[in-house]
Amino acid sequence: MPVDQSLVGREFPPTSQRTVTTDEVAAFATALGAVPDDTVPPTYPIVLAFDAMNAFLASEQIDLFRIIHGEQRFAYERPVRIGDTLTATLTVASLRQIGGADIIGTSSAIHDADGALVCTAKATLVHTGGAA
């Protein structure tokens, strides 16, 4: 079933706060094959963006396994640091259908506990609808 066109422009509620811990960053760095140190890998904010995406998918009753990640762009206002408490707020930026797939453009604004923007994570999600 195609994704509802009226979603474009909709902002979803912020995700629950997530505090960036030494252990989580070490696990993330290790999973990339890196030796963990105190720096946070630049792709770490995907954890927040993923929280936001999951809430969006659940809200729209879209199965995660039908989603292919088409594109990802991060723009950082400052590096993420251990100890940051962050939330992500997802907006559906665009939506089009190509060959039976929904191409969903999303933008997740990641803010710190002071409300300052830390990073904007823009993702293109390809929803391979399957049998309608």
Added chain:
Amino acid sequence: MIAGLVVGAAFEPITYPVTRADLVSYAAAAGDPNPIHQDEDVARSVGLPGVIAHGMLTLGLAGRAVATWTDGAEVVELGCKFTNPVVVPAEGSVEVVVSGSVKKIEDGLATLALEVTCNDVKVLGMPKAVVRA
């Protein structure tokens, strides 16, 4: 100013092996349980050639290469399209190769054009990083 950051400079390519065990670790660390990264049958059911690496794992490797080349310079932008899957075999590993060069330096920011391949096929489209020079 970071050593080696001059327009046109090419960095030494870096090869990263990726195994199914890495996909399990990454899924846990990133909180991404999508079964297309674990289960051959589910992957094939959505038209994939087999279990594929998380695109973000591959972009994460590109981020590692950038950190190595620039001695941990602050990353201001990072992004790509995920154009071809990195198919990870049940046994052994695949190799992801990250290469890159300095495209421009402007206002204290260096733009790095990256190339990320697996079995000589580009897996990321226009991968790019901008770092504070």
